[in-house]
Amino acid sequence: MIRDPETLTLLLASISRFVAERLVPMESQVAETDQIPDDLVAEMKALGLFGMSIPEEYGGMGLTMEEEVMAGFAVAQTSPAFRSLFATNNGIGAQGIVLDGTQAQKERYLSRLASGEIIGSFALTEPDSGSDAASLRTTAVKDGEHYIVNGTKRYITNAPEAGIFTVMARSDPASKGAQGISAFIVEKDMPGLTLGATDKKMGHKGAHTCDVIFDNVRVPASNLIGGQEGLGFKTAMKVLDKGRINIAATSVGAAERMLRDAIVYARERKQFGKPIAEFQLVQAMLADSHAEIYAAKSMVLDAARRRDDGLSVSTEAACAKMFASEMCGRVADRAVQVFGGAGYLSEYGIERFYRDVRLFRIFEGSTQIQQLVIARNLLRETA
Ligand code: COS
Secondary structure (H helix, E strand, O other): OOOOHHHHHHHHHHHHHHHHHHHHHHHHHHHHHOOOOHHHHHHHHHOOHHHOOOOHHHOOOOOOHHHHHHHHHHHOOOOHHHHHHHHHHHOOOOHHHHHHOOHHHHHHHHHHHHHOOOOEEEEOOEOOEOOOHHHOOOEEEEEOOEEEEEEEEEEEEOHHHOOEEEEEEEOOOOOOOHHHEEEEEEEOOOOOEEEOOOOOOOOOOOOOEEEEEEEEEEEEHHHEHHHOOOOHHHHHHHHHHHHHHHHHHHHHHHHHHHHHHHHHHHHHOEEOOEEHHHOHHHHHHHHHHHHHHHHHHHHHHHHHHHHHOOOOOHHHHHHHHHHHHHHHHHHHHHHHHHHHHHHHOHHHOHHHHHHHHHHHHOOOOOHHHHHHHHHHHHHHHOO
16 A cells, blocks of 8 residues: 555655665675664664654654565665664564554654664574474563563574564463463563674674573563563564565565676676677576566565555465565576676675575575465465
8 A cells, every 4th residue: 555656756766865875885895894884874764764664653654564565675775784774673673562562562662663763673583493483482470560581582683783672482381382472572771681692694794683591581561562461472473474575575676686786797798799698598597587576576565465455464475475585596596697707706796695685585484484374374264
């Protein structure tokens, strides 16, 4: 759903300008230093990028899902590490509060997330619980007006920068499954919360992950999301339904960028006396990439519109995430192939994208988890 095409066009133009003029020239520096400079972060805040999906009443832009994926296509035309910094505030780090938070929780946290004053982080995965999220072991034991949280969360995006964490923890030790899980807002300064060393990763340099360790952290009961125990797993799944559409949009944007770079290179690079773009085997790689990007983009837009219509999009989000992230991997592979030897060298940048986009097939639910979600829903619906 697009509420006001004129305003959206202006927003997309300002994002595209910021990406082209400020972020693209900084890609290799950020990759080398593993740090996004403060002045760029300040500009992201000023542009409102931290609050795109947070309701307007809390200072965000309140974008619809369709508007948000269009912004996502634009933002993803550069290294995904830039997006990663503000993405959790629009997505998994804030949506638990947006979707299921109490009025008091929304008032306390959302405007600070929208402005970028604090970073929100989503803490679901643990050392022994990844794809099987419902088996998580972090506990939250009620103690008067508090919950005592113990456990370790792993691979937590933006944890080193985060001000708050949406933490899924088992509040009912008698229940081993999803029903015993609740979601909490845990502030970084609550005593007993510590961070592990920042992870060294294959890509996404500039975006940071680490373990988050909870050692008898006393969390006020008022920070139980929604004020009711046992709903945390469903909150997490709803958050991920939205997050998966966003990752799909990011995959489309990154693939568009890589294809564009491959076309420019294929036009410039000459072999056998002419630009390699004139060879049909190279053209096939460009054509296949374009067709697959178009298919993925159509899926993303359709899933987004369905969500805006209030429909359940668990299946469509999984389809879009699976197809778009796998497509992005194929486009990355072809782009490196078009670049040939140059594709293997850091200075051309395409190998960095190749490494960066590998993550899209893994995080927010691997391709295999998306297959499982799609097949389960399909079998349930056709039973
Ligand atoms: N929206 C709302 N509720 C949902 C839901 C969704 N999209 N998906 C599941 N639920 C509900 C189910 O309806 C069920 O509720 P009831 O018990 O009331 O029926 C409950 O949640 C448990 O669901 P389910 O039985 O399907 O859970 P499973 O443990 O079998 O597995 C998968 C669910 C595998 C799909 C889930 O664990 C998953 O998505 N894993 C991947 C996690 C992930 O993406 N990690 C990335 C970390 S974030 S970077």
